[in-house]
Every structure is written in C-alpha cells, then in structure tokens.
Amino acid sequence: MEFRILGPLEVAVGGRRVELGGRKQRELIAILLLHANDVVSADKLIDELWGESPPPTAAKTLQAHVSRLRKAINADEARLETRGQGYFLRVEPDQLDAGRFQRLLEDGRRALARGEAGSAAETLEEALALWRGPALADFTYESFAQAEISRLEDLRLSALEERNEAELALGRHAELVAELEALVQQHPLRERLRGQLMLALYRSDRQAEALEVYRRGRMAFAEELGLEPSHALQRLERQILEHDPVLAAPARPRAPFALAPLRRRPLLGLVAAGLVLAASVAAGTAIFQLSRGGSEAAPQGRGLAIAGGGLGVLDPSTGELVETIPLGTAPAAVAVGEGSTWVLDADDRTVTRVDPDDRAVRRTFSIGTRPTALVAGAGAVWIGNGFREGGTSFLGSVSRVDRESGLVDETIRLPTAGGEPFQGGGFEQQLMA
Secondary structure (H helix, E strand, C coil), X not given: CEEECCCCCEEEECCEECCCCXXXXXXXXXXXXXXXXXXXXXXXXXXXXXXXXXXXXXXXHHHHHHHHHXXXXXXXXXXXXXXXXEEEECCCCCCEHHHHHHHHHHHHHHHHHCCCHHHHHHHHHHHHCCCCCXXXXXXXXXXXXXXXXXHHHHHHHHHHHHHHHHHHHCCCHHHHHHHHHHXXXXXXXXXXXXXXXXXXXXXXXXXXXXXXXXXXXXXXXXXXXXXXXXXXXXXXXXXXXXXXXXXXXXXXXXXXXXXXXXXXXXXXXXXXXXXXXXXXXXXXXEEEEEEECCCCCCHHHCEEEEECCEEEEECCCCCCEEEEEECCCCCCEEEEECCEXXXXXXXXXXXXXXXXXXXXXXEEEECCCCEEEEEEECCEEEEEEEEEECCEEEEEEEEEECCCCCCEEEEEECECCCCCEEECCCHHHHHHC
C-alpha cells in the first residue's frame, strides 16, 4: 500500500492505482493522511469538508464517504477504523511518500555532514524523485491543505539546496548552472540558492555573471525587504572579487565501485537476454526499434518514432507515419520490453508507459535523476543517467525502476577499470554496454 501526496493525490496497492471516487472522498482521505495514525473527530472532518455551512445530512454523508473509502483501501487489512466519534487511518512507516522523502532528506543531510558528498547526492536525488508535482496538487486552494503544502514545499527547496551542495562538492558546478538559474528566478529571496549559483558560475570561469547575480540579489533584498544581503553572501562576493583559492573547484572524485563487482549486477541480464537497441536519425525524427536476437520486431511489426509531442507508429515497409500516440511530452528515447512501450522525457524527467495492444497511455512516472537513456528488460526499466562535457557524452549511473510502481529501486554507479565514467558513443549504446 502506498499513499502519495507529493503531487496529485494517489493511493496504490501493489503498484496499481486505487480509484478514490469523487471530490469529497478525495478530500477526506487527504485530510486523514495529514493526520495519519491519529484519531480525527467527525466534527473536525465535517468542518474541513464543508466549512461553516455544512448540509443537514453532513454526518450521514461523511459516514457514506468513509464506508466507500474503507472498501477501496482496506484490501486484506483494516486501515481505516472507527474509533469513538472519529476515524483513524493507519499508515505504516514509508507507506506515505512524504514520510519517505523526509527520511531520505535527513539521511542525505547526515551524509553531507560526514563529508560523503557522493552518497549524499544520490540519497537526495532519490528523495526528490518522489515528487510528481506540487504537493497536494489537487487541493491547492483548500484551507485544510495550506499549512502542509507550505511545509512540504520548504522541505523540497531545502532538499534541492542540500543536493546542490553535494553536487558542488563533487565538482559538478557546470551541470548545475542552468537549474540554479531557474531556481533563483523562482525564489529570488532565497540566499542559499543565490550563493550556490554565484559559486557555480565562478567555478565555470564566469566571474562577471556571478557578480551580476549578487548585484541583482542585493537590489531585490533592498526593494522587497529593505535589507542588505547576509554577511555570508557579502563575504562570497568579496571572495569572488579576490579570487580566493578557497572557492576553487574540487577535482572530480573517482567512482567508488570497481568494474568487476559491477559486472555481476543484474543489469547484465539485459545483455544476456540479447536485447539490442538500434537508433537512427532521418529527417529530424529519431526512430527506435527493440529486438531479441534480431528476430522479433517492434510491436505488431511496426517501428516507433518520436513525433513532436508524442509517439509515432511507422509502417516498416514504407517508413510512413501511420499513427501518432499523443503524450503531451517531448520524448527523448523509446524502449520496448516488459510487455509495454516506454517513453522517456529527459526535460521533464518522466517515463510514460504505453500499452502496445491498444496504444493507450497507462501511466507516467516521475524520475528524479538526470535521465539520458532508456532500456526495458530483466524485470525492470533501466534509466541511464548521463551528462555531456567538452563534447563527450558520459554515463555516470544507471537507475533500476520498478515497472509497476515507478519507484527507483537502486542506482548503480558506472566506473570503468580506471575509475572514470563511461564515455564515447551515444548514451543508449553505453547503457547496453
């Protein structure tokens, strides 16, 4: 059983979503989740659901909602109980995504405090991967959700800041600049983000831009708050002006795993199964096909193409586009396997599952890593997390994603025997290697 509030409200059993009914019933379970493992009185629930003017039948309507909700989520265990004049929703540790997020955030903070930047970055990426959109996105304007939305959003920003610290400690300043610029634009008064952007720009030999970020921040603080930047931010500006050696970028650390143990990991089940991913580019359209031993073609003997904001189905004999499956995303890679077609949107960091029979979109998962490649097989979906540096593509790690729940089960670092990331060739070819 999973309860998800880091995005639109979802409840899942065994990775499959539970239908929660209408608006009031969804509000009811949201309120109970915000008070998980506590008794919530019927009077409080009525007040939260209907405000100051509840209908005369509010008590009976509440009982009906509770009854339907109990049938939907109880499965083989009693999760929603009546206790006295109230109701009690039992949620075990890690069943609520917000609880998992906070635990991972604390684990990441502790790892960073110990100087374990690599471990901290991975843990914090895992925490951020749980977010599928704004917290309690269905209830943005509901009074009962306001305090929790604000609290969780602040924690999300804290997790981003901690992740950024870990990435900067790993020498990944160049990769962070674009994301930090967007974050500072969204949160101009958040000094830690502004300082991180200044440092990332300075380490990328962009000193003038780093100082301009400080200047704009100083103006924003004066106009909005009537204050000067903090002493820490002022000190950072002086250090940049003086080229303080303390600000020098650290060398990229060697990856912690040797090649031999890595070869024993289940990722090689893909190679053992003989899965081959072929990619070609024609007329600006990337075409993908997955086969086993070169004998099994794509579903129903047709190729798949990235076509604008969707997935195109091609006639293999003519190459003509015969159908487009709208996805509402900007696909970057396609994989076929595990009974489905999988589409990766690298910009939104999502993977969409498409049924190969009726070509309907079954679900879209949020992936908190930096995805660049996609393969399906060996009982899971595999995401290659890469980056580009100096015109060369690198594959730094692989994430194993559960095909039903969409959760990242494990992230595996990919060093070579020399301790450097895999490089050369496309990301898909690296992932298969």
